[in-house]
Structures are given as structure tokens and as C-alpha cells.
Amino acid sequence: xSPATHDNSAPSNPAPPIIGIVGGVGPFAGLDLQRKVLxxxxxxxDQDHLPVITISWPRAIxxxxxxxxxxxxxxxxxxxxxxxxxxxxxxxxxAGIPCNTAHAPAIFxxxxxxxxxxxxPLRLLHMIDETVAHLADHHxxxxxxxxxxxxxxxxxxxxxAALEPLGYxxxxxxxxxxxxxxxxxIYDPGYGIKAAGGVTARARAGLEQGAAYVCxxxxxxxxxxxxEMPLAFTEPEFDGRPLIxxxxxxxxxxxxxxxxxxxxx
Amino acid sequence: xSPATHDNSAPSNPAPPIIGIVGGVGPFAGLDLQRKVLxxxxxxxDQDHLPVITISWPRAIxxxxxxxxxxxxxxxxxxxxxxxxxxxxxxxxxAGIPCNTAHAPAIFxxxxxxxxxxxxPLRLLHMIDETVAHLADHHxxxxxxxxxxxxxxxxxxxxxAALEPLGYxxxxxxxxxxxxxxxxxIYDPGYGIKAAGGVTARARAGLEQGAAYVCxxxxxxxxxxxxEMPLAFTEPEFDGRPLIxxxxxxxxxxxxxxxxxxxxx
Numbered sequence: 001x002s003p004a005t006h007d008n009s010a011p012s013n014p015a016p017p018i019i020g021i022v023g024g025v026g027p028f029a030g031l032d033l034q035r036k037v038l039x040x041x042x043x044x045x046d047q048d049h050l051p052v053i054t055i056s057w058p059r060a061i062x063x064x065x066x067x068x069x070x071x072x073x074x075x076x077x078x079x080x081x082x083x084x085x086x087x088x089x090x091x092x093x094x095a096g097i098p099c100n101t102a103h104a105p106a107i108f109x110x111x112x113x114x115x116x117x118x119x120x121p122l123r124l125l126h127m128i129d130e131t132v133a134h135l136a137d138h139h140x141x142x143x144x145x146x147x148x149x150x151x152x153x154x155x156x157x158x159x160x161a162a163l164e165p166l167g168y169x170x171x172x173x174x175x176x177x178x179x180x181x182x183x184x185x186i187y188d189p190g191y192g193i194k195a196a197g198g199v200t201a202r203a204r205a206g207l208e209q210g211a212a213y214v215c216x217x218x219x220x221x222x223x224x225x226x227x228e229m230p231l232a233f234t235e236p237e238f239d240g241r242p243l244i245x246x247x248x249x250x251x252x253x254x255x256x257x258x259x260x261x262x263x264x265x
Numbered sequence: 266x267s268p269a270t271h272d273n274s275a276p277s278n279p280a281p282p283i284i285g286i287v288g289g290v291g292p293f294a295g296l297d298l299q300r301k302v303l304x305x306x307x308x309x310x311d312q313d314h315l316p317v318i319t320i321s322w323p324r325a326i327x328x329x330x331x332x333x334x335x336x337x338x339x340x341x342x343x344x345x346x347x348x349x350x351x352x353x354x355x356x357x358x359x360a361g362i363p364c365n366t367a368h369a370p371a372i373f374x375x376x377x378x379x380x381x382x383x384x385x386p387l388r389l390l391h392m393i394d395e396t397v398a399h400l401a402d403h404h405x406x407x408x409x410x411x412x413x414x415x416x417x418x419x420x421x422x423x424x425x426a427a428l429e430p431l432g433y434x435x436x437x438x439x440x441x442x443x444x445x446x447x448x449x450x451i452y453d454p455g456y457g458i459k460a461a462g463g464v465t466a467r468a469r470a471g472l473e474q475g476a477a478y479v480c481x482x483x484x485x486x487x488x489x490x491x492x493e494m495p496l497a498f499t500e501p502e503f504d505g506r507p508l509i510x511x512x513x514x515x516x517x518x519x520x521x522x523x524x525x526x527x528x529x530x
Contacts, residue, residue, distance in 0.1 A: 018322075026311040027303050031296060034321070038292050044460050046291040046323040054319045055355075056299070057283075058311040090320075090351060195309050 016050060016258045020092025020122070022083050023056030025064070025099035026194050029227030029247065030056050033098040036251035042262045050259055053090050055083045064101035065152030065187075076102060077110035084115055088122040094257040096125045096250045098227045101153045103128045123257060130253045131223060131246040132162050139221050139242055144169045146219025146241070148210045150226045151183040159225050171217040173210050181206045186228050193228040204232045211238045281315060281523040285357025285387070287348050288321030290329070290341075290364035291459050294492030294512065295321050298363040301516035307527045315524055318355050320348045329366035330417030330452075341367060342375035349380055353387040359522040361390045361515045363492045366418045368393045388522060395518045396488060396511040397427050404486050404507055409434040411484025411506070413475045415491045416448040424490050436482040438475050446471045451493050458493040469497045476503045 019037065023030025034054055043049050060079040066072045080097060087095055102108060103126060115124050135145065145168050147159045160170040173182055185206035189195050193203050207229060211222055215238070223244045224230050230245045237243060255263045284302065288295025299319055308314050325344040331337045345362060352360055367373060368391060380389050400410065410433050412424045425435040438447055450471035454460050458468050472494060476487055480503070488509045489495050495510045502508060520528045 023317075023319075024311060024314065027314045031300055031303070034299075034319075035293075035296055038296070038462060043462065044454060046289065046328070046459055047326070049289065049292045049321070049323045051320075051322040051324065052288075054288075054299075054321070055316075056314070056319070057316040058314045059316065061312070063311070086355060090355065189309060194311055197303060197308065 017093030018051045018053055018091045019254045019258055020084070020087030020090070020095035021052060021054040021254075022080055022087070022095065022097045022099075023054045024058035025061055025080075025097065025102060026228060027056055027058055028193070028197065028231060029098045030054060032227065032231060033096065033247050033251055036248045037254055040248070040252050040255055040264050041259075042264055048262070050255065050262065053087055053092055055086060057083055064099060064104070064107060065150045065183075068101065068104055068106060068152035068156055075107060075110060077107045077114070080107075080111050081114045084111070084122060084124065085118060088115075088118050088120040091120075092122060094123040094125065094254060096127065096254050098127070098247055098250060100127060100158065100225045100227060100246055101150045104153060104156045104158050106156070125250060125253050125257065127246050127250045128158060128162050131159075131244060131249045132166070134249045135163075135221065135223075135244060136166075139244075142220035142242070143167070144171060144218045144220045146170075146211070146214025146217070146222040147172045147225050148182055148207065148214070148222065148229060150186060151178055153225055154178050154182075159223055169218075171214045171219050173213055177210060177213055182210045185210075185232070186226055193231060199232045207232050208238070211243075215239050215241055282358030283316045283318055283356045284519045284523055285349070285352030285355070285360035286317060286319040286519075287345055287352070287360065287362045287364075288319045289323035290326055290345075290362065290367060291493060292321050292323055293458070293462065293496060294363045295319060297492065297496060298361065298512050298516055301513045302519060305513070305517050305520055305529050306524075307529055313527070315520065315527065318352055318357055320351060322348055329364060329369070329372060330415045330448075333366065333369055333371060333417035333421055340372060340375060342372045342379070345372075345376055346379045349376070349387060349389065350383060353380075353383050353385040356385075357387060359388040359390065359519060361392065361519050363392070363512055363515060365392060365423065365490045365492060365511055366415045369418060369421045369423055371421070390515060390518050390522065392511050392515045393423060393427050396424075396509060396514045397431070399514045400428075400486065400488075400509060401431075404509075407485035407507070408432070409436065409483045409485045411435075411476070411479025411482070411487040412437045412490050413447055413472065413479070413487065413494055415451060416443055418490055419443050419447075424488055434483075436479045436484050438478055442475060442478055447475045450475075450497070451491055458496060464497045472497050473503070476508075480504045480506055
């Protein structure tokens with residue numbers, strides 16, 4: 001029971017290594033990532049599932065979009081780093097952050113630099129890089145990519161900046177649709193997914209409007225670039241175009257990192 | 266970044282206190298408890314949700330029923346205590362274990378005694394006691410209670426032993442239905458909820474047979490006494506009898522313990 005024996009207790013000697021998840025960004029997105037890790041793992045009984053530690057501490061993490069838009073000055077990176085440090089301290093070997101917007105360079109570069117200085121090494125996956133790699137691997141012929149995201153990610157061109165140097169053409173909502181329709185589907189205090197704690201009909205309708213908008217402009221695949229969006233789109237396609245779910249891509253990357261033999265085909 | 270500063274990082278000074286969850290028993294039941302904590306919390310944005318740390322480490326925890334039936338000798342209490350110690354070390358003030366069977370005295374009494382000796386105090390809730398209290402508070406006129414559970418909980422009469430001293434009459438499946446139908450709906454390697462990682466039609470049918478069985482024998486309410494069962498019964502009633510969901514009861518008890526003002530009515 002003493003602190004001295006603490007590190008000898010079962011959880012400290014894992015096989016395979018522990019997956020760490022920074023939940024709470026948002027809370028339901030954190031659940032969605034955990035569920036997809038379970039769904040993508042080959043398992044025949046409880047004991048076959050991989051060790052996962054999730055910290056869901058939304059209060060500690062300022063809104064990523066508010067920071068990117070200059071509405072608040074506190075960088076969410078600080079709280080995310082603190083939670084990653086706690087996960088590393090608990091023995092996590094690899095970690096993921098189920099929030100696309102938190103991967104904007106102004107936030108993620110700070111996180112990455114500070115995680116690199118941890119005493120306990122932690123491999124931090126990059127959700128956007130994993131999604132770009134997934135697109136090339138699984139949809140090599142799709143070169144015009146529609147992108148739906150928060151206004152924070154939209155403003156810093158998070159996905160376009162990752163895709164265009166690779167020769168992709170990207171299409172996103174114009175500012176009016178982004179601000180009035182897409183962003184509110186996530187953030188509206190009345191019907192937004194974050195406030196409602198679930199997908200309301202109006203939120204779904206707004207996101208479908210956005211999907212239709214990028215399809216009309218030539219999108220051959222659509223990235224659901226905010227982790228609340230896959231909660232609204234449960235089908236693999238929209239209007240015949242594949243929907244790319246970065247949460248599922250991240251879930252698979254986390255499994256691949258610790259137990260590739262248990263990753264479902 | 267040093268260990269010295271570790272405990273000063275954001276997560277170590279919570280308001281409200283942190284909820285700890287021993288996930289992985291089973292993994293989908295752990296997700297279900299996390300979801301119900303979110304659903305039962307009054308929140309208008311990500312940041313309003315409560316801090317929750319979940320350790321899902323199923324591999325470390327031997328099957329509770331196999332232990333109670335004498336099929337294995339390692340008490341799951343040891344691994345559960347190790348995970349509770351880790352949660353306490355991360356700052357959890359209250360914790361819950363979303364597995365009814367783990368509350369059998371042969372397991373839970375060991376856990377409770379060792380948790381009481383932790384250097385960092387941790388309030389461990391008792392899912393069965395909370396469920397019995399919920400029954401009295403919300404269904405005071407229902408005195409004959411149907412109970413569905415794993416064969417481990419069935420054999421040690423987990424819920425009957427808690428209810429009968431209070432004057433309740435309990436009805437449960439006979440041994441044939443328990444072993445051939447109810448238990449397999451949870452554990453069958455082919456169609457059981459644990460193996461399938463979801464509720465198969467055959468698992469649901471088996472559990473509905475059990476619910477019908479206890480209703481025919483006078484059950485006025487039915488306790489879904491295994492945390493995989495609420496995954497199969499999504500309606501609040503079965504054949505006009507209220508279905509008591511210990512996972513939701515535990516979720517509400519965890520919220521009440523740390524932030525009663527945020528508990529939904």
C-alpha cells in the first residue's frame with residue numbers, strides 16, 4: 001500500500017503498453033475514441049482488450065477554437081500537456097488527443113515540444129497526419145477533399161495546409177456557412193452537439209448542409225475534421241463520397257502502435 | 266517537467282474532486298458508465314463536465330464469475346485494488362467499479378479493506394448498496410424484485426442477500442435458464458455480449474427470456490444485475506415493469522459525491 005510499492009502494482013508493468021487518451025475535448029468525442037479503440041481491436045473476451053487510460057478533464061482545457069480565434073489568451077496546450085504528463089506518469093507509452101482543432105500548430109507544436117521533454121517517454125500521435133496517411137492508403141484516387149471543421153481549424157486551414165503540399169485540392173465551406181451553420185452545429189448553446197450532449201436534428205441538418213456544399217464543389221471524399229462530427233455521420237458515405245473519420249483513424253493508429261497483431265483488418 | 270513538479274500540474278488540484286472509474290469489467294460496461302456520468306450531469310459546454318479518470322485494463326483483472334465459481338484461484342480484487350490505487354494516486358476522490366459481480370463479498374470485502382488502507386483517501390462507492398437505495402427511493406411500492414445477473418452473482422445471491430433482509434421478495438432464473446440462457450448471453454464465445462463487443466440478437470433474446478421469466482413469477486421491477494445487460498435493454502421498462510440499471514444508479518451516485526448541484530433531476 002505504500003508509495004514505495006505503488007509502482008510495483010499491476011498497472012505499472014503492462015503488456016502490451018498502455019494507450020493514453022486526453023478525453024474531454026469534447027467529452028463525448030473522448031468516449032467515441034475509446035469505443036472505436038474497442039471496436040477496432042480483435043478480442044474474444046474482456047481480457048483481450050488493450051489497456052487504456054483516459055483522463056476526461058474538460059474544465060481544465062480552454063476551448064481550442066476560442067484560443068485560435070484570439071477570443072481567449074490561455075493556450076489549451078498547457079492543460080493538455082499536464083494531462084499527458086499525468087498519463088505518462090501512469091505508464092502510458094502512446095497517447096492521442098481526440099480533438100482535431102488541438103492539432104493546430106499554435107497549440108500542438110507547444111504540446112509536442114513539451115512532451116518531448118518528459119522524463120518518461122511518451123509517443124504522441126498526430127491525428128491530422130494519421131488522417132492524411134489514411135487518405136493516401138485507402139482512397140488513393142480521391143484528390144479533391146472536402147473538409148468540415150470548427151471555425152478555429154477552418155481559419156488556420158488545418159487540413160488544407162496538410163493536404164495541399166501533397167498535391168490535393170481541398171474544398172471547405174465559405175465563411176458564412178462556416179460561421180452560421182457548421183460551427184453552430186458543434187457549439188450553439190441551444191442545439192450544438194457540445195451543449196446538447198448529443199446530436200440534435202438541427203445540428204445534423206447543418207452538418208449535412210456542409211457536406212452537400214463541399215460535394216457540390218467537387219469533393220471526392222469528406223474529412224469529418226472535428227471529433228463531434230462523426231457522432232452525427234454514422235454512415236461510411238455521404239452522397240456516394242467516403243466520409244473520413246479521424247477519430248477512427250486515430251483509434252486504429254493507437255492500436256497499431258501497441259498491438260498491431262490485434263488491429264482488425 | 267520533473268517528478269517534483271509533476272504533482273503541481275493542473276490535474277492534481279481539481280475542483281470538483283476527480284471521479285475514478287475502474288473500467289474494463291467489461292470494457293463496454295466501462296464506456297457505458299462514462300456515458301451515463303456525462304448524460305446525468307448538467308452541462309452546457311465541454312468545460313462544465315466533471316473530471317473523470319478511467320483505467321480500462323481488462324487483461325489485468327481475472328474474470329469475476331470464474332473466481333466465484335472456483336474455476337480460477339486468483340482473486341480479481343488484487344488487480345482492482347492496484348487500479349484503484351493508481352486512480353487515488355492520480356487524485357481521484359471517489360471511485361466506482363462498473364461490475365456487479367465484483368461486488369460479491371468474496372471480492373469486494375478484500376477491495377474495501379485494502380482501499381481503506383490507502384495513503385490517499387479514496388471513497389469507493391458500492392454499486393449494489395446504491396441500487397438497493399435507489400429502489401427504495403424511486404420504487405417504494407415494488408416489493409417483489411426480479412434479478413438478472415451473471416452465474417457468479419446468481420450463485421452467491423448477490424442482490425437477494427442485499428434485498429431480503431429489507432423485506433423484499435426476490436425472483437431469479439432457475440439454474441437451467443441461468444446457465445444455459447442468461448449467462449451465455451453475456452459470456453458465450455460466439456454470441457455473448459463480451460465476445461461480440463456488442464449486443465447480438467441472440468444475446469438480447471436470451472436476456473428478454475430471463476426478464477419474461479421473472480415477470481411471470483411476480484417481479485414488479487427488474488434489476489439488470491450485470492453491467493453488460495443495460496447495453497441490451499435500452500427501454501426504461503420491460504412488460505410494464507421498471508428496469509433498474511445499476512450502471513446509471515452508480516453514475517448518478519458518483520456525480521452526487523463530487524458535484525450534487527450538477528446532478529440532473
